[in-house]
Amino acid sequence: MSRMHVVLFDIDGTMMTAGGAGQKAMEAALRTEFGADAPVFGIPFAGRTDRAITSDLFKFYGLAPTPDEFRRFQTSYYTHLPIHLASGPAQLLPGIREIVESLARRSDVLLGLLTGNYRHSAQLKLKHFGLHDCFLVGGYGDDHHDRDDVARTAVLAAETHLGRRIPCEHLWVIGDTPSDVQCGRAIGANVVAVTTGAYKRPDLEACGPDHLFDDFSNPSSLLALFR
Numbered sequence: 001m002s003r004m005h006v007v008l009f010d011i012d013g014t015m016m017t018a019g020g021a022g023q024k025a026m027e028a029a030l031r032t033e034f035g036a037d038a039p040v041f042g043i044p045f046a047g048r049t050d051r052a053i054t055s056d057l058f059k060f061y062g063l064a065p066t067p068d069e070f071r072r073f074q075t076s077y078y079t080h081l082p083i084h085l086a087s088g089p090a091q092l093l094p095g096i097r098e099i100v101e102s103l104a105r106r107s108d109v110l111l112g113l114l115t116g117n118y119r120h121s122a123q124l125k126l127k128h129f130g131l132h133d134c135f136l137v138g139g140y141g142d143d144h145h146d147r148d149d150v151a152r153t154a155v156l157a158a159e160t161h162l163g164r165r166i167p168c169e170h171l172w173v174i175g176d177t178p179s180d181v182q183c184g185r186a187i188g189a190n191v192v193a194v195t196t197g198a199y200k201r202p203d204l205e206a207c208g209p210d211h212l213f214d215d216f217s218n219p220s221s222l223l224a225l226f227r
Ligand SMILES: [Mg+2]
Pocket: 010, 011, 012, 013, 014, 046, 047, 175, 176, 177, 197
């Protein structure tokens, strides 16, 4: 059977900087739907799932964490997100368009997402840059608080799509936070870390990724890994 690389990309800080659009859209949803507008503090965003972030925000504002209220929040968030993406400084990071388009064309690569974003907000962010059709599978932050569980879901989605098991040596996780490195380890993948997000080289080095890049401005140095 032919070799198949499964390459799972994180979104924020790895492929793009949303320029705070995600956080602003969440705050807009809380303000318009729930009247919650006190400044948020003490809630980390990077590397976490949207489900976990939403839970913290609900706790912060004393909102009832029921499925209905979560859905109400999400619906409003999805309305505000494209507006904030369009009006803010959202940017694709160096080399990403070339890397993603090049991998999407390869028949020996299955391109997927491994992100803390809700499935729909992940699509909205990629759509903003016209890359939403490049990723055929994914693990998302809708149901899980723990990124390791998102990683397991992504692998399952890839294996279901391909109809076979993927050997660990052909599994790749690319991300910008210690959580990305850790969840890559949890599924036995090769881990590529990049310092274009919130974490500096020493922080990521300490997690022991297999490969560490300052950025992907030279796409071929990353693409050369998937042989
Ligand atoms: Mg990230």
